[in-house]
Amino acid sequence: MSTIDTFISTSPSRRLFAVELRKLVNTRVGTWLVAGMVLVLCLMTVAMVTTGGAEHLSFQNMWGMLNLPMSFLLPILAILLITSEWSQRTALVTFALEPRRKRVLAAKMATSLALTLAVLLVTAALAAAGTLLALTLRTGTPGWRLDGAVARNLLMLQFARILEGFAFGLLIRNSAVAIVSFLALPTAWTLLGSLIPWAGDHLRPWIDFAHAENPFQNGEAPFESAGALTAADWAHLAVSLTIWVGVPLLIGARRLMRVEVK
Amino acid sequence: MIEIHELTKRYGGRVALDRASFRCEPGTVTGFLGPNGAGKSTLMRILVGLATATSGSATIGGRPYQDIANPGTRVGLLLDASAQHAGRTGREVLAMSALQLGLPRARVDEVLATVGLTAVESRQRIRGYSLGMRQRLGLAHALLGSPSVLILDEPANGLDPAGIRWMRDLLRRYAAEGGTVLISSHLLTEVEAVADCFVLIGDGRILAQGTKMDLLGNGRIGLEELYMRVTAESQRDHHQIGSVA
Numbered sequence: 001m002s003t004i005d006t007f008i009s010t011s012p013s014r015r016l017f018a019v020e021l022r023k024l025v026n027t028r029v030g031t032w033l034v035a036g037m038v039l040v041l042c043l044m045t046v047a048m049v050t051t052g053g054a055e056h057l058s059f060q061n062m063w064g065m066l067n068l069p070m071s072f073l074l075p076i077l078a079i080l081l082i083t084s085e086w087s088q089r090t091a092l093v094t095f096a097l098e099p100r101r102k103r104v105l106a107a108k109m110a111t112s113l114a115l116t117l118a119v120l121l122v123t124a125a126l127a128a129a130g131t132l133l134a135l136t137l138r139t140g141t142p143g144w145r146l147d148g149a150v151a152r153n154l155l156m157l158q159f160a161r162i163l164e165g166f167a168f169g170l171l172i173r174n175s176a177v178a179i180v181s182f183l184a185l186p187t188a189w190t191l192l193g194s195l196i197p198w199a200g201d202h203l204r205p206w207i208d209f210a211h212a213e214n215p216f217q218n219g220e221a222p223f224e225s226a227g228a229l230t231a232a233d234w235a236h237l238a239v240s241l242t243i244w245v246g247v248p249l250l251i252g253a254r255r256l257m258r259v260e261v262k
Numbered sequence: 263m264i265e266i267h268e269l270t271k272r273y274g275g276r277v278a279l280d281r282a283s284f285r286c287e288p289g290t291v292t293g294f295l296g297p298n299g300a301g302k303s304t305l306m307r308i309l310v311g312l313a314t315a316t317s318g319s320a321t322i323g324g325r326p327y328q329d330i331a332n333p334g335t336r337v338g339l340l341l342d343a344s345a346q347h348a349g350r351t352g353r354e355v356l357a358m359s360a361l362q363l364g365l366p367r368a369r370v371d372e373v374l375a376t377v378g379l380t381a382v383e384s385r386q387r388i389r390g391y392s393l394g395m396r397q398r399l400g401l402a403h404a405l406l407g408s409p410s411v412l413i414l415d416e417p418a419n420g421l422d423p424a425g426i427r428w429m430r431d432l433l434r435r436y437a438a439e440g441g442t443v444l445i446s447s448h449l450l451t452e453v454e455a456v457a458d459c460f461v462l463i464g465d466g467r468i469l470a471q472g473t474k475m476d477l478l479g480n481g482r483i484g485l486e487e488l489y490m491r492v493t494a495e496s497q498r499d500h501h502q503i504g505s506v507a
Contacts, residue, residue, distance in 0.1 A: 012332065012362075012364075015361060015362050015363075015364055016362060018361055018362075019358050019361055019362045022358055022361070023358070026350055026358070027347060027349035027350055028349045028387070029349055030349075084347070088345075088346070088347040088348065088349075089342070089344070089345035089346075090345065090346065090347050092312065092341055092342060092345040093339075093345065093346070093355075093403070095311070095312060096310050096311070096312060096333070096334075096339050096341070097333070097334045097359060097362055097363070098362070099310070099311035099312075099327055099328040099330075099333060100328065258314065260307065260312065260313040260314075261312040261313070262312075
């Protein structure tokens with residue numbers, strides 16, 4: 001009885017957040033996606049520990065490597081969190097039960113961020129397990145290494161990625177179009193760069209977020225060291241995120257407040 | 263109580279609702295009738311805040327829907343039975359809404375029993391539901407928060423004769439207990455059997471409204487006849503206006 005009472009007394013925003021979290025996993029697709037994610041991450045950890053070069057088996061490198069596939073999956077989940085309301089037409093119920101649409105949007109945003117946090121924690125746990133295994137099974141592993149800058153870059157990029165997906169989903173509100181344009185956009189900029197070299201040199205660093213994110217996960221052994229970042233790297237990241245996260249979020253949110261839900 | 267006052271909705275140049283006004287009193291079932299595209303669904307969407315009116319007002323219990331706190335516990339809605347995620351189970355859809363409305367989980371079993379969905383059916387994914395089962399689920403969803411107002415768009419679609427009979431009894435009982443019901447339907451004999459009042463709409467305008475007694479002259483004409491007469495008149499007016507212009 002007491003659990004029911006506490007349930008009822010919790011604030012509407014928290015209940016909405018709980019509902020949005022639940023939407024991630026309560027469909028067949030959602031369940032398999034989460035199960036598949038955990039399975040793939042476990043297999044990756046085992047593969048890294050058993051076949052990876054011993055010098056690469058530091059905590060931070062394994063943590064970073066485990067986050068690479070997630071950096072593609074997280075934005076897609078964020079896109080679907082919004083677009084599925086339209087493709088499955090559940091928006092009708094969602095916005096009827098909570099007509100203050102800002103609250104729904106805030107709950108979805110909170111859900112995306114919570115999901116990112118969960119992924120970062122799960123991958124950290126697996127990386128820790130991997131580090132332990134590597135220390136016992138292999139010789140010459142670097143062990144528990146974690147540079148502050150590497151951790152900062154990893155957190156920053158993962159949160160940026162999910163916000164990119166969220167903004168795309170909010171702006172486009174169509175699953176297929178949003179996902180395809182999200183994945184195809186970086187390729188489009190590469191193409192633009194090769195067709196018009198000037199644009200590739202001067203424009204692309206500012207408008208291509210994938211390109212702007214590169215210096216933050218530097219090259220070959222991405223997470224061995226953070227590498228030196230220039231002021232230009234930060235500026236590129238800030239500008240491209242403003243263009244691809246800030247602007248679509250603003251436009252998409254404004255439209256969501258007014259759009260007729262059918 | 264539902265109050266629609268001078269409600270107008272324009273999409274660009276097209277007028278979907280033209281100064282529509284009517285009210286639904288507690289303790290009554292109001293049948294909302296009209297041809298496809300007459301503005302029924304548009305009006306219902308505006309009434310529950312899913313669309314905005316160009317002018318005029320629509321209130322429930324004296325307030326715009328957006329201003330009702332936790333509206334699912336005051337107003338029960340079934341706008342489209344097929345607007346549910348096909349990959350979720352019926353029970354999960356109800357459990358999610360119960361969570362959002364702050365209701366105990368036991369309420370889910372109660373409404374499932376009310377609409378006659380079995381425990382086995384409730385654990386199947388909606389993808390496999392017949393239209394009738396979706397309507398029952400939609401009705402269960404509308405009843406979940408024990409609302410005092412029900413707004414139902416074509417709830418009898420896809421129900422078998424026993425289902426239609428069951429729905430009629432449910433709505434009658436609900437109104438008898440003081441609830442307010444607004445129901446749109448094309449099944450005129452069914453609406454005639456269940457409703458106390460009718461509102462007829464055509465081309466966005468209210469063509470006729472009143473109690474069953476007033477409109478049908480104590481049974482002198484049937485609802486179908488009234489409907490055909492009123493909608494035909496409206497079409498003729500429309501054509502005349504068109505030819506003058």
